[in-house]
Amino acid sequence: MVDSPTNPGTPEAAPHDVIIVGGGLAGGLIALxxxxxxxDCRFLVIEAGRTFGGHHRWSWFETDILAHERxxxxxxxxxxWDEGYDITFPRLSRTLPTSYRSLASAEFHxxxxxxxxxxxxxxxxxxxSLDAGGVTLADGTRLAARNVIDCRAFKSSKALNGGWQVFLGxxxxxEEPHGLTRPVIMDASVDQVAPYGNEAAYRFVYVLPLSETDVFIEDTYYADQPKMDAEVLKGRVAEYARRNGWKGEVVDQEAGILPVVSGGDFNAALAEVAIPGVALAGARGGFSHPLTSYTLPFAVDNALAIARLIAARPDVSGAELAAFCHRRAKRHxxxxxxxxxxxxMLFQAAEPHKRVxxxxHFYALRGALVERFYAGRSTWPDRLRILTGKPPVAIPRAMRALFFPGKPLDTKPFKMETPA
Incomplete structure (x- = not known):
């Protein structure tokens, strides 16, 4: 198939059943x-960019997605990779057995x-603009629809609290085979310094062996501010490659700043982006893992749930679909x-240089517990186990963190000191 460009001024032959605005991960999977x-659903997916998915790489554990959804x-x-994955910390190194998967946005497109x-x-x-009756394009073309789903990018809100995950890969x-056979999900043996100034932050390097000679290296931080100096991160990635004896050229790059949510007023945050009668999905609708910022397992689950509803009820109204997605968001x-x-606990109870x-402490626990954590399906025994044992943070600070939701997420534009 080929891209279908806008044809200004041409009226639609009939209203659409569903228009999806945003062709990122969530919107693309809903369309699929x-x-x-x-x-029989007459859907249309609209994306401002020239490709689906932008410029990203999504990764997940095989067990993050339920078997019947794969x-x-x-x-x-x-x-x-079915050989498991490695983690490295100052006092801990292990190989965990869970299979791991990764999807590049070019392949998604x-x-x-x-x-x-x-x-x-x-x-x-x-x-x-979007509304309950359809979509108006920038050129003035009006597209009518029974249902509109807003899958545009996450919008920061002062109603939410937390910090940020900053990364560049x-x-x-x-020039020669790199020698890796498994992903390194976290190499936290590196210096714990933020991607700006000399502030401390939880820092780790994430490594994927994509082929015998291609390796993806990402420098990642859990930081208090949504700022990035891309040149500094590029230098740190290059240094990591040199440290491992990998010589070659950079053939691709991605960078981003994602929210790590610690609390807040979810209803107020949704109200800031909600449009009456328009369904919300993706990260904009709150469908992400609060601590890891993972979105793919939730995007798969949501896409299938929406498709099942529309297949069973082709005449479902926009208000009903919006309410359906809202209930799912609240449940999530x-x-x-x-x-x-x-x-x-990470952002308030742990001092920045001790977040590692x-x-x-977490990665020293059983592999099955780690699997359920990433999938967002931790059991009550898991939750107790994570919080018991020798405390990795001071108990008074931990107690305060239990009752204080954290700093409001900065709503200013993300600061990229040097374009990535």
Whole structure:
């Protein structure tokens, strides 16, 4: 299939059943789920960029996605490792057995444009406004729809509290085989310094062996401010490559700043972005892991739930679909409350230079517990086990963190000192 550009001024033959605004991970997967599971649905996905998914790499543990939901990812060419993964800390190194998967946005775009009908896709198309009755494009074209789903990017809110995950990754093409056979999910043996100034932050390096000679190296920080000096991070990635004896050239790069939510007024945050009668999905709708910022497992689950609803009730109204997504968002917020407590422990109970100890304590626990944590399905025994044993933080600070939601998320534009 090919991209379907906007045709200004051309009226639609009939209203759409669903218009999805935003062709990132959430929007693209909803379109795919509708195409496969609600074949009679007349949907349209609109993306301002020229490609689906932007410029990202999404990774997840195989167990993050329930077995009956994994078919939605069939058709994507993934990087996969079934030998487990490594973690390294100042006083701990282990290999855990869980299989790991990774999807590049270029592959996401390729697979979607090949499978979705061309007349269901509009890339490079900007939207001026959304409402319960449809979408108005930047050129004035009006597209009517029974249902509109807003899958645009996350919008920061002072109603939410927490910190930030700052990262920059580069794909190196090595002159010789790099020798890795498993991902290194966290190498926290590196200096614990923030990506700006001399402030401390929890820092780790994330490494994926994409082929015998290609390796993806990402420098990541849990920081108090949404700031990045990309040149500093590039230098740290290069230094990590040198330290491991990997010589070659950079063939790709990505960077980002993601929220790590520790609390807040979720209803107020949703009210800031909600449009009456328009459904909210993706990170904008609150569907992410509060501590890890993972979105893919929740995007898969949501896409299939929306497709099932529309397949069963083709005449579902916009107000009903919006209410359906709102209920799911509220349920997700309640289900992830424990992880917001852990976010508070990280950002408030642990001094910045000691945050590494919190993660080191966690990764010393049983592998199955770690699996359930990342999937957002921690059991009550898991939760107790994570918080028991020798405390990785001072008890008085931990007690204060239990009852204080944290600093409001900065709503100023993210500061990139040097474009990545």
């Amino acid at each position: 789920a509708l195409h496969r599971h609600a074949p 078919d939605l990812m069939a058709g994507f060419t993934l990087n996969g 390729r697979a979607l444009t090949e499978e979705l009908p061309a007349d269901r896709v509009r890339l490079g198309t900007k939207v001026a 580069q794909q190196f093409r090595c 917020w309640r289900a992830t409350a424990y992880y917001r407590v852990l976010s508070r 100890v919190v993660f080191e």
